[in-house]
Every structure is written in C-alpha cells, then in structure tokens.
Amino acid sequence: MGKIIIASKNPVKIQAVKNGFEKMFPNQKFEFISVSVPSDVADQPLSNTETFQGAKNRADNASNEIKDADFYFGIEGGIENLDDEMEAFAWVVAKADGKYGKSRTATFFLPKQVVQLIKEGKELGDADDIVFNRKNSKQESGAVGILTGDIIDRTKYYTEAVILALIPFKNVDLY
Template sequence: MINVVIASQNPVKIKCTEKAFSEVFKEKVFVFNGINVPSNVADQPMSDPETLLGARNRAKNAESAKPNADYWVGIEGGIAETEEGEMIAFAWISIISKHQKGEARTATFALPPKITELIHQGIELGVADDMVFKRSNSKQSNGAVGILTHDLIDRAEYYRPAIVLALIPFINPELY
C-alpha cells in the first residue's frame, strides 16, 4: 500500500488527488488521507508566488505531520490581478516524496467584477462566491470554476490535470 497524504480535509481536494494518482499509477494500490495543516500564507493568496509558496508549505507541513507517508500533496488556490485590472483564479499543486518533487499550476479563469470587488474588500474567494451566487460552502463542492462554467468543469476536475502534471517527475524519475 502506498500512503498519500493530502494537506487538506476538503473532500474535493481528496477526490481529485485520488483520481489523478489512480489514473497515473494504474497498477498501484493507494491509501489516501487528508489532514489539516497550515499554508503559512494568507487565507486568500493574492499572487502567483504566494500561492505556489502556500502549496509548497502545505506539502512540507503534511510531511512533518505524517512523516511515514510516501507522498505529500499540497493544493493551494490563489488569485492575481492582471495588468488590465482583471482578477484571475488558479491553483498550484506541490507533490513531494522522500526523493522527488513535482509542481504544476492549473489553468486560469477570469472572475466576475462583483467577486473581484468583494475580494478587494478582503473577502476570500469561496466566501465571495457564496455571497454573490447565494450558495453555502461552495469551495467544498463545485467552487467558483464549477459555478462559472455551469458545472462543465467542477473543482475536482479542474485540479486533476494539474495533479497529473505535477506527477511527471514521479512518472519519469530517470529524467529528473
């Protein structure tokens, strides 16, 4: 059994990690565990570097909390403002093992002006989504990406390709 620790207890992050690892390593048997660990960045990271740091910190903090696992996965959602003043959302994935690391970023998408306005007021994206779209705890279900795409891409499916991409060094260890 290969033990994978996800640095979150959010069911969306656990589900997408399970799916990605099972697709990449078809012949392997995994046990997945989610734990709460800090990102050591703001609750709402506001830049690409801060979001990447949050994912890295989550993976490292998961490793410190559960040192006997085989993989530790940090997933951190963030936002950034473009030069045109538009706000975009994305996430970073950081996966570490005892001998390897891999990182990848999701695709980006633009946030609506009403959400951007709330974020400028210091409100976290998930809370802003719930306020604008009259939802409750959307970040543990379809998230902003699911709401805005009318569930063509839900939050778990949004993260999954980036997790697969972050696993490239583990799939091809001889190249890394």
C-alpha cells in the same frame, strides 16, 4: 500499497488527488490520508508566488507531521491581479523522497462582483457564495464550476494539475 498524505480536509482536493493517482498509476493501490496543516500564507493568497508557497508549505508541513508516507500533497487556490482584472488558479505540489513535482492549474478571470468583494477582504469562496447565493461552494464545484455550469468542476480542475505534478514520479529516469 503507497501511503499518500493530502494536506487538506477539503473533499474536492482529496478526490482530485485520488483521481490523479488512479490515472497515473492505475495498477497500484494507495492509502489516502487527509490532514489539516497550515499553509503559512494568507487565507486568500493574492499572487502566483504566495499561492505556490502555500501549496509547497502544505506539502512540507504534512511531511513534518507524518513521517512515513510515500507522497505528500499541497493544493492552494489563489488569485492575482492582471491589468484591471483578477485571475484565479491553484498550485499543486507533490513531495516524495525530498523531490517535488509542481503544477499550476489553468487560469480564468473572475466576474466584477466577485472581484469587488475580494477587494473588500473576502476570500474567493465566500465571495462566490455571496454573489451566486451558494453555501460552502469551495468544497463543491467552486468558482470554476459555477462559471462553467459544472462543465469543469473544481475536482476536475484540480485533477489535471495533480496528474501534471506527478510527472517526475512517473518518469523517474528523466527527473
């Protein structure tokens, strides 16, 4: 049985990692443990680079905290300005045996009201809660779920990126 450390207590991120492993390694059993570790970046990363660094830092920090696991996962949501708009996305970093698997989710653009609150210093999840009159949406469907009517919820959104981050570990001979 493989031991998987997820560098988050967020139930959405935990479930996405579980889903990814079940799909990529359906005949194996895994133990999943969630830990809270720092990203060492801003609470709301404001660029692709900062978001990637946050995910990688989470995987690294989890591996420093718990030494005997097979995989360590960091997932970090971020935003970035593009022209006059703001896109949202997340990075997923898997770490095992000193190697990394990396993937970024698809991107989507945020509504103007949400963007304005972010520019005023709010995190995306808090801005979503205000604009859409929700509570703790980042641990549920998130902005992607709210804006798609849950056609793509936050768990599904992250699961695809988890699967892609596992490619080097499923195809060891190629990486």
